[in-house]
Every structure is written in C-alpha cells, then in structure tokens.
Amino acid sequence: MSSSSEAASSPAAPGDRLERVDTPALILDLDAFEANVAALHAYAAARGVRVRAHGKAHRCPEIARRQVAAGAVGVCCQKVGEAEGFAAAGIADVLISNEIVDAAKLARLARLARRVRLGVCVDHPDAVRALARACTDADARVDVLIDLDVGQGRCGVVTVDEVLALAREIGAAAPHLRLRGLQAYHGSAQHLRAPAARSQAIAEAGARAAHARDALRHAGFACDEVSGGGTGTFAYEAGSGVYTEIQPGSYALMDLDYRANAPDPALPVMRQALGVLVSVMSVRSGHAVLDGGLKAVSVDSGPPSVRLDGWRVRGVSDEHTVIEPADARGVAADSGLVPALELGRRCVLDPGHCDPTANLHDWIVACRGERVEAVWPVLARSASR
Amino acid sequence: MSSSSEAASSPAAPGDRLERVDTPALILDLDAFEANVAALHAYAAARGVRVRAHGKAHRCPEIARRQVAAGAVGVCCQKVGEAEGFAAAGIADVLISNEIVDAAKLARLARLARRVRLGVCVDHPDAVRALARACTDADARVDVLIDLDVGQGRCGVVTVDEVLALAREIGAAAPHLRLRGLQAYHGSAQHLRAPAARSQAIAEAGARAAHARDALRHAGFACDEVSGGGTGTFAYEAGSGVYTEIQPGSYALMDLDYRANAPDPALPVMRQALGVLVSVMSVRSGHAVLDGGLKAVSVDSGPPSVRLDGWRVRGVSDEHTVIEPADARGVAADSGLVPALELGRRCVLDPGHCDPTANLHDWIVACRGERVEAVWPVLARSASR
Numbered sequence: 106m107s108s109s110s111e112a113a114s115s116p117a118a119p120g121d122r123l124e125r126v127d128t129p130a131l132i133l134d135l136d137a138f139e140a141n142v143a144a145l146h147a148y149a150a151a152r153g154v155r156v157r158a159h160g161k162a163h164r165c166p167e168i169a170r171r172q173v174a175a176g177a178v179g180v181c182c183q184k185v186g187e188a189e190g191f192a193a194a195g196i197a198d199v200l201i202s203n204e205i206v207d208a209a210k211l212a213r214l215a216r217l218a219r220r221v222r223l224g225v226c227v228d229h230p231d232a233v234r235a236l237a238r239a240c241t242d243a244d245a246r247v248d249v250l251i252d253l254d255v256g257q258g259r260c261g262v263v264t265v266d267e268v269l270a271l272a273r274e275i276g277a278a279a280p281h282l283r284l285r286g287l288q289a290y291h292g293s294a295q296h297l298r299a300p301a302a303r304s305q306a307i308a309e310a311g312a313r314a315a316h317a318r319d320a321l322r323h324a325g326f327a328c329d330e331v332s333g334g335g336t337g338t339f340a341y342e343a344g345s346g347v348y349t350e351i352q353p354g355s356y357a358l359m360d361l362d363y364r365a366n367a368p369d370p371a372l373p374v375m376r377q378a379l380g381v382l383v384s385v386m387s388v389r390s391g392h393a394v395l396d397g398g399l400k401a402v403s404v405d406s407g408p409p410s411v412r413l414d415g416w417r418v419r420g421v422s423d424e425h426t427v428i429e430p431a432d433a434r435g436v437a438a439d440s441g442l443v444p445a446l447e448l449g450r451r452c453v454l455d456p457g458h459c460d461p462t463a464n465l466h467d468w469i470v471a472c473r474g475e476r477v478e479a480v481w482p483v484l485a486r487s488a489s490r
Numbered sequence: 491m492s493s494s495s496e497a498a499s500s501p502a503a504p505g506d507r508l509e510r511v512d513t514p515a516l517i518l519d520l521d522a523f524e525a526n527v528a529a530l531h532a533y534a535a536a537r538g539v540r541v542r543a544h545g546k547a548h549r550c551p552e553i554a555r556r557q558v559a560a561g562a563v564g565v566c567c568q569k570v571g572e573a574e575g576f577a578a579a580g581i582a583d584v585l586i587s588n589e590i591v592d593a594a595k596l597a598r599l600a601r602l603a604r605r606v607r608l609g610v611c612v613d614h615p616d617a618v619r620a621l622a623r624a625c626t627d628a629d630a631r632v633d634v635l636i637d638l639d640v641g642q643g644r645c646g647v648v649t650v651d652e653v654l655a656l657a658r659e660i661g662a663a664a665p666h667l668r669l670r671g672l673q674a675y676h677g678s679a680q681h682l683r684a685p686a687a688r689s690q691a692i693a694e695a696g697a698r699a700a701h702a703r704d705a706l707r708h709a710g711f712a713c714d715e716v717s718g719g720g721t722g723t724f725a726y727e728a729g730s731g732v733y734t735e736i737q738p739g740s741y742a743l744m745d746l747d748y749r750a751n752a753p754d755p756a757l758p759v760m761r762q763a764l765g766v767l768v769s770v771m772s773v774r775s776g777h778a779v780l781d782g783g784l785k786a787v788s789v790d791s792g793p794p795s796v797r798l799d800g801w802r803v804r805g806v807s808d809e810h811t812v813i814e815p816a817d818a819r820g821v822a823a824d825s826g827l828v829p830a831l832e833l834g835r836r837c838v839l840d841p842g843h844c845d846p847t848a849n850l851h852d853w854i855v856a857c858r859g860e861r862v863e864a865v866w867p868v869l870a871r872s873a874s875r
Contacts, residue, residue, distance in 0.1 A: 116875060127594060127875050161808060183809040203809065204771045204779075206833045209512060228772055231833050259812055260772040260779050292807065386589045387613055387645040394589075394645050399846040400874050405789050405806075421790075422677065423546060423845050424568040424588065424874075427644055448591045448616055460808050461784040464850070467871045486852045486871065489785050489809070490501060490512050 117470045121477040124451050128384040129397030131466040131483075132453065133358070135473050137378035138168075141357050144373035145339070146176040149351060152343040157181045157200060157332065159354025163463045164488055166194030167481040168357065181332075181352050185210045185217070186488035192221045200224035200332070202288055202352060204252065204260055206232045208239070210490070215243035224248035226288045228262050230274045237278035249275050250288040250332060253317050255310035257292045265320045272326045284321075286330030289314040290352060295337030296362055300369035307334070307341035315347045336363055340372045360459040362406040380453040381409065381462065382470070383426065385446045392419060393446045395426040395454070402426070402454050403461035409454035413446075418454075426454065464489075502855045506862040509836050513769040514782030516851040516868075517838065518743070520858050522763035523553075526742050529758035530724070531561040534736060537728040542566045542585060542717065544739025548848045549873055551579030552866035553742065566717075566737050570595045570602070571873035577606045585609040585717070587673055587737060589637065589645055591617045593624070595875070600628035609633035611673045613646050615659045622663030634660050635673040635717060638702050640695035642677045650705040657711045669706075671715030674699040675737060680722030681747055685754035692719070692726035700732045721748055725757045745844040747791040765838040766794065766847065767855070768811065770831045777804060778831045780811040780839070787811070787839050788846035794839035798831075803839075811839065849874075 116127035126132070149156045158172035160180040169180045169191055179198025180191050188199045199221055205214055206229070217223055218240065227233050227249055240247050251271045254261030262268060268287075275284045294306035314331050321328040334342030334351035336359075342348040355363055358379035368374055381402045387394035395411070398421050402409045408418050409426070415438075417431035432438040456462040463469070463483060471479045501512035511517070534541045543557035545565040554565045554576055564583025565576050573584045584606055590599055591614070602608055603625065612618050612634055625632050636656045639646030647653055653672075660669045679691035699716050706713040719727030719736035721744075727733040740748055743764035753759055766787045772779035780796070783806050787794045793803050794811070800823075802816035817823040841847040848854070848868060856864045 114872070116872070125594075128592070129874055206771050207513070207769055208834075229833060258777075259807070259810055263774075384592055386591050389648075392643075397874070399788065399790050399843075400849045403784065405784050422644070425644055448614060449593075458784075464785045465871060465874075486850060487499070487501070489514055489782070489850075 115468045115480045117477045117480055119477055119479055123382065123472060123475045123477070126382055126451070126470055126477065128382050128451065129401035130382045130470050131463060131468065132380045132382045132470045132472055134378045134380070135471050135478060137376035138357055141359070141375045141378060142172060142175045144375065145353060145356050148340065148373055149343055150176065154343045154348060155350040157350050157352050158357070159202070159335070159352050160187055160191055162354030162358055162460050163469070164190070164484040165463070165469050165481050166191055166196070166484070168469070169196050170194065172357065178350070179222070184489060185213050186490045187484060188223065189213065189217055190484040190488050192217055196221070198222045200250070202226055202290065202332070204228055204232060206235060208235060211235055211239035212243070215239040215245040215247070218245040218247045219243060222248070224250060224285060226250045226252040227271055227275070228252040228260050230270060233271060233274040233278065233282070237282055240278070240281035246280060247282055248285040249282050250285055250330065252288045253314060255289045255291045255313045255333070256294060256306060257290065259292065261288070265317055268317045268320060269324055272321055272324070276326065284327055286328045286332070287314055287317055288333065289331055289348070290333040290335065291338065292335065295335045296366060297337070298365065298367050300367060303338050304341050307338045307345065311342070311345040311347040318347070336375070337366055340369065355459050358459040358463070360406070360462070361410060361455055361457045377455055379459050379463070380412070380455055382451055382453055385448055385450045385452070388446055388448060392427050392429045395428060395452065396424070397454065398422050398424045398426055400424060401465055402456050403458050403465065405461060406458035409456050412453040412455065500853045500865045502862045502865055504862055504864055508767065508857060508860045508862070511767055511836070511855055511862065513767050513836065514786035515767045515855050516848060516853065517765045517767045517855045517857055519763045519765070520856050520863060522761035523742055526744070526760045526763060527557060527560045529760065530738060530741050533725065533758055534728055535561065539728045539733060540735040542735050542737050543742070544720070544737050545572055545576055547739030547743055547845050548854070549575070549869040550848070550854050550866050551576055551581070551869070553854070554581050555579065557742065563735070564607070569874060570598050571875045572869060573608065574598065574602055575869040575873050577602055581606070583607045585635070587611055587675065587717070589613055589617060591620060593620060596620055596624035597628070600624040600630040600632070603630040603632045604628060607633070609635055609670060611635045611637040612656055612660070613637040615655060618656060618659040618663065618667070622667055625663070625666035631665060632667055633670040634667050635670055635715065637673045638699060640674045640676045640698045640718070641679060641691060642675065644677065650702055653702045653705060654709055657706055657709070661711065669712055671713045671717065672699055672702055673717055674733070675718040675720065676723065677720065680720045681751060682722070683750065683752050685752060688723050689726050692723045692730065696727070696730040696732040703732070721760070722751055725754065740844050743844040743848070745791070745847070746795060746840055746842045762840055764844050764848070765797070765840055767836055767838055770833055770835045770837070773831055773833060777812050777814045780813060780837065781809070782839065783807050783809045783811055785809060786850055787841050788843050788850065790846060791843035794841050797838040797840065
C-alpha cells in the first residue's frame with residue numbers, strides 16, 4: 106500500500122469495535138436509523154402520501170437504497186452530480202428538487218434522463234427553454250415541477266400568472282418535458298421551534314399550493330404531484346390533503362437543530378442516528394481536546410454536543426474540539442468534579458446540522474451497538490456540481 | 491464515460507474562460523497567490539527566519555510544491571493523512587504541528603518517517619512513549635517538538651517542569667526520537683483585530699518560548715527550533731529573535747476573517763487569492779440565488795461576501811446563497827437600484843475562512859485573469875485522519 110493511499114482507505118472494517126475505528130469518522134447508529142425510517146414510512150403510509158427521501162442529507166447511495174427498500178418511491182436531491190451518483194447506485198426515480206440552468210449541467214441531466222425517471226424544478230421561462238433544448242438534443246424525457254415559493258423566500262415563483270406562464274412553456278416542449286405538478290417546499294418552516302408555528306406555516310403553504318394547483322387544472326394543465334415537506338413539518342404536509350409526496354431527509358440521521366424543535370406530541374420522535382466519532386488527543390487540568398473540528402463536523406447551525414458525562418463543548422477550530430467539565434445541567438464546572446480522560450479514548454459528537462456534516466466525510470461507518478456492521482461510501486465532493 | 495463519473499471529473503480544463511467553469515468551483519487567482527508567496531518569503535528572508543508553509547490551509551500538493559519552490563523549507567500540517575498526501579507529492583520535510591496519540595496513526599507516521607524528514611508535536615509523556623514504540627517497531631527516526639501553550643489554551647504544556655519531563659522522555663527514546671525544539675503557536679492571537687494587540691500577544695508568547703528554550707538548554711537538552719506564527723502575526727514572530735521558523739498558511743489564499751484584521755502599516759498586505767465561483771440560478775424582484783452554499787463555502791467565521799457591484803449576501807443554506815441589492819456601503823437597498831442578473835452568470839464568493847472552504851472541494855481551479863491556467867487536486871477528505 107502506498108503511503109498516499111493509506112489515508113484514503115476506509116476508517117473501519119466490518120466487525121471492528123468502535124474503539125478501533127480511525128477518527129474522526131462519521132458513524133451511523135443502525136438501530137436508530139432503522140427506527141426512524143420505519144416510523145416515517147408508517148406515518149406517511151397511514152395518510153396516503155408517498156415518501157421521496159432527500160438524498161442531500163446524507164449523499165450516501167446505500168442509505169438511499171435502504172430508504173427505497175423501506176418504501177420510498179425514490180430520492181430527491183439538489184444537484185445533477187448527486188442525481189448521477191444515486192442513479193449509478195440503482196435508484197430508478199430521482200427528482201432534482203432545485204433549479205438547474207447551466208447548459209453543460211442540463212446536457213448531463215438530459216443524458217441521465219435516458220437511464221432513470223428524472224424530474225427537475227423550474228422557476229424561470231428561460232430555464233424551461235434551456236431544459237427543453239437539452240432534452241430535445243438528447244431525445245430525453247424529463248418530468249418538470251414548477252417551483253412555487255410557499256414562504257421560504259428563496260427560489261420559486263410567487264404568482265399564479267407566473268405558474269401558468271411556466272406551464273405553457275413546459276407544454277410547448279412536449280413530449281420532451283412533462284408537467285408533473287408543483288414543488289412546494291417551505292424550508293424556513295422546518296426549524297420554527299413551536300409545533301403550532303410549524304403547523305400554521307404549512308397550512309398557509311398548503312393553501313398557496315392548492316390555489317396554484319387549482320389554477321393549473323382550471324387552465325387545462327395536469328398537476329398530479331404536490332411535493333414538499335421536511336423533517337420539521339412532514340406530518341403537516343402529510344395531513345394537508347394537498348401534498349401528494351413528502352421530501353424529508355434529516356429524519357433518518359437527525360441533528361441538534363432538529364432536536365431543538367419542541368416536539369408535537371401527536372407525532373413520531375426521531376432518534377439521533379448520526380454522530381462523529383473522535384478521540385481524546387490532549388488532556389489538561391481544565392479541559393481536553395478531541396481530534397475532530399470544523400473539517401469533521403459542521404457548525405453553521407451551532408457547535409456539536411459531546412456524548413460524555415460531565416463534559417461539554419467549549420469551542421471548535423479547524424481540527425480540534427475543546428471540551429471542558431460541566432455539571433449535569435451543562436454549566437461549566439470545576440475540573441475536580443470529573444475524572445481525567447485517557448488519551449485515545451473515543452467519544453461521539455452530535456452534529457448541529459447533519460447535511461453539511463455528512464458532506465465532510467468519505468465514509469459512513471454503520472454500527473450496531475459498539476460494533477461496525479458496514480462501511481458505506483459517501484458521494485464525492487464533486488457531487489456538489 | 492459512466493454517468494456516475496461525470497460529476498467526479500474536474501470542473502474546468504486549462505484554457506477555459508471563467509464563465510465556462512462548472513460551478514460551484516474553488517478558484518485561485520494566480521497573480522494574487524504568487525504576490526502573497528513572494529511577499530511572505532521576502533519578509534522572512536530579510537529577518538533570517540525559515541518559512542514552513544501550513545498545508546492545512548489548502549491541502550493542495552501543487553500549492554505546497556510552489557511554496558517550497560519559492561523558498562519554504564517544507565510544509566506543516568495537522569494530520570497523518572495530510573502528511574502522507576504531501577509526502578507522496580514530493581514534499582521532503584513535513585512537520586505534523588499537532589499531537590498524534592492513536593497507535594494505528596503512530597504506526598502510519600513511523601512508516602512515513604522512513605521516506606521523508608518528519609516531525610511531530612507532543613504534550614504528554616504517554617504520547618512520547620507510544621511514539622517511541624511505533625518508531626522502534628518501524629526502525630524510524632522522527633523529530634519531536636514539545637508543544638508549548640503560549641496563550642492559545644488548547645493543546646500543549648504550560649510549565650517548564652512539564653517541558654523538561656517531556657525532554658527526558660524524548661531523550662530516553664534516542665535515536666528513534668530526536669528533540670528538535672519547541673512548537674509555540676499562538677492561534678488565538680491571529681485574529682486580534684488591532685496590530686498592537688497581536689504584537690503584544692506574540693511578545694508574551696516569545697517570552698514564554700524563550701524561557702522554556704533556555705530551561706531546556708540549561709538542563710543539557712537541544713532546542714534548535716522554535717516554530718510558530720500564522721498569517722495574522724508572522725511578522726512579530728519573525729522579528730522576535732526567539733522564533734527560528736514561521737508557519738503561515740492562509741497568507742497564500744486569504745479570507746474575510748484575516749482581511750478584517752486592522753493591518754500593521756509596516757507589514758506586507760496579502761491579497762485575496764481564493765474564491766468560490768458560483769452561478770446565478772434564480773432571479774426574483776428583490777433577490778437572486780447563487781448555486782453554492784454551505785457545501786461549497788464554510789461559514790464558521792461568518793458568511794462569504796459576493797464580488798458583484800450593487801449586491802450583498804443575505805443568507806447561506808446547504809446549496810444556495812441568497813444575495814440582495816445593496817448600496818455602496820453594503821446596506822440593503824431598493825432593488826430598483828440595480829439591473830437584474832442574468833441566469834447562469836458567474837460571480838465569486840470570498841470565503842469567511844479559507845481552510846475549511848478548501849476542504850469542501852476536490853479541485854482548485856488556478857486562473858490567470860479570466861482564464862484557467864491549471865486544475866489542481868485537493869487531498870481526499872480522508873486526509874482528515
């Protein structure tokens with residue numbers, strides 16, 4: 106084995122115990138993951154909505170395959186590169202729940218659409234025309250969702266007139282483009298802390314989507330699909346009578362930002378399945394240092410927490426997380442209260458935000474209790490394109 | 491070409507113009523990069539200190555080779571995986587400016603030390619003994635720096651007694667271990683905004699390092715090297731008369747956090763060389779959306795800025811950056827003030843923090859003006875181990 110390839114090899118092998126795993130490493134608690142997937146699918150099935158698992162949360166084809174095996178109709182994702190990766194892994198129905206406007210990307214998208222059922226979102230007539238050209242050139246058929254801004258204030262169109270104008274553009278490009286319906290994802294509702302606030306935001310989103318859907322049908326267009334909903338709100342979309350499909354991703358992994366939502370007592374609670382395994386690399390009288398930092402765990406939604414009784418996270422830098430003694434309420438405490446940590450001891454960081462954390466790793470180490478069951482590749486960083 | 495491999499290919503080819511580069515892509519302005527490297531080396535050479543370029547900032551072997559060609563004695567880095575990657579690329583002198591305590595990592599480190607000159611830092615007697623065992627088993631020779639905490643409050647020892655105890659442990663493991671001197675990096679001084687505050691912090695760090703160095707020599711130990719200093723403070727270490735080697739990394743690339751430091755008028759100003767090229771993917775009346783977000787640019791030191799007159803960054807999410815009209819002072823402005831952006835138009839985000847941003851990409855697109863000159867690979871994500 107060459108020196109350069111040693112680091113590129115996977116951090117663990119099936120059968121390893123956790124304390125043998127090379128760190129930092131992304132780990133998945135399979136019991137929690139499977140419980141989350143089962144709970145989501147049972148909830149959706151009872152309400153008659155389809156589940157399209159969001160692959161952007163993990164970018165891991167093996168996780169996507171398990172979500173499809175559990176009943177998901179396929180995956181959604183944000184990038185052509187992700188769609189290519191999931192399709193190559195055998196996912197036969199992929200929705201790019203995002204706008205693609207670049208000619209080179211559209212050419213890749215059209216080529217991919219000859220191999221799998223592929224959908225994409227649009228919010229501009231120019232983008233529809235560019236998509237139509239690419240699909241005509243490749244003789245490909247693509248499903249199109251009109252992206253409706255239902256409160257997020259990011260991409261998407263706002264008015265019924267805009268929706269109808271896009272529907273006409275899509276219709277003009279038949280049979281290469283087929284209008285499937287509406288993308289109506291309300292991203293900023295996902296982390297409203299109170300269940301009543303989340304429920305209210307989705308009630309409004311559903312009303313906007315229903316209004317656009319009815320306008321499309323009244324004008325003679327098809328609108329078979331209204332897709333949206335994430336981990337913070339999927340139950341409200343599922344019960345809306347408007348949404349036909351939900352798109353949760355984080356539910357399978359979980360993170361601190363979703364755990365900070367006040368739970369709705371009527372809904373399933375998802376368990377923390379994702380973690381970042383790290384090792385103690387330095388010990389001092391008042392603190393200790395772990396061997397993973399900003400390049401192993403994302404802090405855009407706040408710092409990680411550490412699963413280690415008597416300790417809390419003080420700070421995170423590029424390659425280090427500093428932890429300090431804390432009392433049971435998590436308040437910084439006198440270091441005399443806790444025993445010193447041993448160099449090399451493994452512990453787990455719970456990430457603030459699962460999606461960009463998974464994106465920092467090449468491998469997900471899937472564990473059953475303290476034992477590694479499998480090691481799964483994550484798509485290359487270039488899936489961001 | 492298989493569908494899955496298209497995304498893994500590089501985002502550009504030499505000769506491409508910037509508007510053809512697939513986005514999001516990490517770009518390097520070669521004129522600015524070369525000016526930064528020249529300024530740093532001229533400054534250090536005039537003061538008789540060596541430059542050991544910090545490879546953690548870019549993780550790019552080709553950049554490291556150019557830094558060595560410009561006069562750096564070698565690179566430093568934080569991880570065994572980085573050291574393996576730089577060594578495989580031909581860098582013959584590598585310092586791991588960090589603690590390594592895991593037996594499997596130490597075995598890799600010892601194997602690598604048979605191929606290149608390798609140094610590593612220690613702050614605990616147990617770690618010295620584990621390192622000595624690994625080097626004895628591999629019959630390898632490793633240079634050791636005692637990590638002295640000169641104000642950072644992270645890793646490192648504090649007292650002269652601890653320094654001497656480590657020196658004795660290192661001495662007991664001769665010839666496999668050789669005490670080279672002190673690692674005395676003051677990380678938290680790098681972003682003190684006032685030059686006087688940075689200068690004062692390094693004056694104190696240098697005094698602590700000199701005290702430890704003198705104690706080592708008084709006790710009969712060698713201390714040929716005092717290494718430390720980053721982009722925010724290298725001039726003060728270089729002029730201290732204590733430090734023999736400086737370890738700047740970000741200086742070659744730059745980011746908003748370093749640009750927020752008030753400059754010292756006596757010192758060279760580094761230019762922004764790194765950027766993240768993105769495309770306009772959605773336009774609305776009051777804002778536009780760019781096709782790179784948290785997976786393309788790190789926000790741990792604050793959001794990126796956008797190089798686009800009349801616009802500023804409103805927010806960053808996983809795969810999107812939302813920009814809005816702004817007046818010349820950067821204050822949100824009426825959208826009537828700026829012309830609408832065209833779908834697909836390229837623009838550049840300046841990252842808040844260069845190190846974790848480079849870590850999000852597989853490739854660095856090196857540009858001369860608007861034209862791509864070369865495309866360089868970044869080490870795999872598993873270099874984090």
